[in-house]
Amino acid sequence: MLQSTVPEIQQTNLEYVILFLKCLGIQNVLDFEFMDPPSQDNIVNSMYQLWVLGALNNVGDLTELGWKMVEFPLDPPLAKLLLMGEQFECLNEVLTIVSMLSVPSVFFRPKDREEESDAAREMFVVPESDHLTLVNVYEQWKVNEYMGDFLQVKGNSVLNCNNIYETSYACNSRNSTCQAFLIFRARYPYNSVPGIAALLSSNISEVARTNNVTRLTVFAADKEVVIPVDCSCSGLYYQATTMYYIPALSETYFMIANNTYQGLSTCNALLRRNKYGEFSLRPGLELLVPLRCACPTGKQAEKGSKYLMTYSIDVGDDILKVSKRFNVSVRNIVEANRFLSENSVLYPFTTILIPLPSEPLNLDTGDENHTKPIRSLSPPPATNVSKGKSKRNLYIGSGVATGFILLLLVVSWVIFLALFKKKAREVPRMSSSHEDILVEIATIDHVPKVFKFKELKHATRNFGSKNRIKGSVxxxxxxxxxxxxxxxxxDIYKEVNMLHKINHFNLIKLCGYCEHKGCFFLVYEYMKNGSLREWLTRTKSRETISWKKRIQIALDVANGLHYLHNFTKPGYIHKNINSGNILLDSNLRAKIGNFSLAKETDTSGTTWELVGTTGYMAPEYVEAGSVTSKMDIYAFGIVLLELVTGKDAVIVEESGEILLSAAVAEIMEGENAETKLDGFIEEHMREDDGLEIAYTIANLSLRCLTGEPSNRPSMEEIVSCLLKIQVNVHN
Structure with missing residues (x-):
């Protein structure tokens, strides 16, 4: 113990004492009779600090801000920090900073472990501000569920969606945006330049240029491809953002992060940045995927590092191996990633940053397992041969080409004559029945155009970002x-073979297709207003709140399905009717699109390959794999409910997910159905006779959603019902 106790006044923050005395009306603090008076210099200096903070005016009186500051039992600078946090709408962050400044430092630095402690602290440092560093520490602690030892579980907890230490890179550079690079291993179906570029939202031309390949190159399995991305600060962390559309029921955040994106994103990051639960993903959902990237710090730039490349750790990797493969010094890698030493353990599915002095053009990693040859999709380079040999090859080539052309002409003529005779024998008789005429019209072959790839490139401006609609469209x-x-x-030929036989206004028109070096392209009529789902979620306008427009859309879809089921030979089941696959033209007329899952009615039966969109799949299909046209009618019933309520097929709430069909069924089958429905549909759709129309359509939709398929109405009955409803609608 000390020989004499330090007076209380000397242990207390003098600025707060002076602020409190001013609040009590004591004007001349210098003459105040303290029991253990501090020095006059300390009092004057404290008053000066209060004046700097704006708590005192020029004559030493409390300002309006000073009166507010005295309310807080805190040091005046911290009190003002809280008040400014409220003013600038960043109170949560400021509360964190004030709390951490009010307790002993969270950074512990024992004498025998100074270097290790400093390295651990560096993992959180935000150079621009010590305060932001504290916020970063707290945010990481919160992500790891407030575990005291969360630094120790950083690496090997990467497989846990809930407790993972998020290894996004803190914004610690002078630049908020920069060009960065990712390493992606080519794996089917993401093994071509277009496929990889679409998955990672990178520019096709830039991917091709960076890897010194053509725009349609298909890579060998596990070939490491360098992907240029735009990296920018989002809050406290850098990220490049892409969108991912879930194609199958079995997808989870873990699979998407570690299988599809190969650790370039994390399970935890996906879970935090999307509103869907970890195991409630369904086909057709759109996910925001943050990709790990970073910009060089000022210190790195001074040492010659102009770019940072994100590399996903593979089994067996260590810092020395990575250093040799990318020809980067061990020290630079250790410093860029703030490792404790070159012997730090690297965990699979985590990433490290590779500092580069220049763009990684046509990067050769020097590892045989990662440099398998790319499939050659362009002519081999010319070789030096003698002039005589060149001429001989030219003559041989010319002769072969001429012979081939003659043979092609003869075969084409024979095929033409055969088809002409067949058509002459099969000229249809004039049909007396309306349905026969419809069948004939529906089965007239519409021959789609075979486009040249250069036509597609020219039309879409080299598949530029300004021409991108969504995903790979x-x-x-x-x-x-x-x-x-x-x-x-x-392969697109199943869809092409189907669509060229279909002719109906309410089914999307295939204008042509193209196959170019292993990549496929479908060319459709352009639908100006996008999908029905997008239209329903846009800002409300006179058109979107019109019952007349909504019923016309329902009729269009019903007519399209009626034709698909009954007037094509063979008939087809769409199998994936949902509001995302219903497209709207410039006049808000609806057309059914995406026939990739369609199946002929002649081959209907059972299947154990469950594909479709959650919320729209019929119970007999989910439970027993039964495939009939009645599954389309069930899905159409869900679309009707979306048109009535404006809500998604699966409603996401804090308590969990609710099927729209179940919510409406509960309302319609209970008491006071109309009153409850009134509270469920959109407010602007209740005006005039809106509630009565909604009730009628909801009843029709419930008939479509009957559990027993044979009790569901046919599309012909549905069309008839909708026509009757349409007659009574005036707006």
Whole structure:
């Protein structure tokens, strides 16, 4: 113990004491009779600090701010910090800073472990501000559920969606945005330049240029591809953002982060940045995917590092191996990632930053397992041969080409004559029945155009970002007409063979297709107003709140399905009717699109390959794999409910997810159905006779949603009902 106790006044913050005395009306603090008076210099200096803070005016009186500051039992600078936090709408962050400044430092630095302690602290440092560093510490602690030892579980907890230490890189550079690079291993179906570029939202031309390949190159399995991305600060962390559309029921955040994106994102980051639960993902949902990237710090730039490349750790990797493969010094890697030493353990599915002095053009990693040859999709380079040999090859080549052309002409002529005779024998008789005429019209072959790839490139301006509609769909101008071009990574010929036989206003028109070096493209008519789902969620206008428009959309879809089921030979089941696959043209007329899952009615039966969109799949399909046209009618019933309520097929609430069909069924089957429905539908849809119309359509939708498929109405009955409803609608 000390020989004599330090007076209380000397242990207390003198600025707060002076502020409190001023509040009590004591004007001349210098003459105040303290029991253990502080020095006059200390009093004057404290008053000066209060004046700097704005708590005292020029004559030493409390200002309006000073009166507020005295309310807080805090040091005056912290009190003002809280007040400013409220003013600038960042109170949560300021509360964190004030709390951490009011207790002993969270950073512990024992004498025998100074270097290790400093390295651990560096993991959180935000150079611009010690205060932001404290916020960063708290945020990481919160992410790890307030565990005291969360620094120790950083690496090997990467597989846990809830407790993972988020390894996003803190914004610690002078630049808020920069060009960065990612390493992605080519794996089917993301093994081509277009496929990888679409997955990571990178520019196709830039991916091709960076890797010194063509725009349609298909890479060998596990070939490491360098992906340029735009990296920018989002809050406290850098990220490059992409969108991912869930294609299958079995997807989880873990699979998407570690399988699809190969650790370039994390399970935890996906869970935090999307509103869906960890195991409630369904086909058709759109996810925001933050990709790990970073910009060089000022210190790194001074040492010659102009770019940072994110590399996902593979099994067996260590710092020395990575250093050799990318020809980067161990020290630079250790400093860029703030490792304790070159012996730090690297965990699979985590990432490290590789500092680079220049763009990684045509990067050779020097590892045989990662430098497998790319499939050659362009002619081999010319070799030096003698002039005589060149001429001989030219003559041989010319002869072969001429012979081939003659053979092709003869075969084409034979095929033409055969088809002409067949058509002559099969000239249809004039049909007396209306349905026969419809069948004949529906089965007239519409021959889609086979586009040249250069036509698609020209029309879409090299598949530029300004022409991108969504995902891998672009718009382009073809001889003055706007069309939609969809890039596909799987065989399209099943869909082409189906669509060229279909002719109906309410089914999307296939204008043509293209296959170019292993990549496929479908060219459709352009639908100006996008999908029904997008239209329902846009800002409300006179058109979106019109019952007349909504019923016309329902009729269009019903007519399209009626034709698909009954007037094509063979008939087809769409299998994936949902508001995202219903497209609207410039006049808000609806057309059914996306026939990738369609199946002929002749081959209907059972399947154990469950594909579709959650909320729209019929119970007999989910439970027993039964595939019939009645599953389309069930899905159409859900679309009707979306048109009535404006809500999604699956409603996401804090308590969990609720199926729209179940919510409406509960209302309609209970007491006071109309009153309860009135509170469930959109407010602007209740005006005039809106509630009565909604009630009628809801009843029709519940008939479509009957559990027993045979009790559901046919599409012909549905069309008839909707026509009757339409007659009574005036707006």
């Amino acid at each position: 672009y718009w382009g101008v073809f001889r003055g007409e706007i069309l939609a071009v969809k890039m596909a990574i799987t």
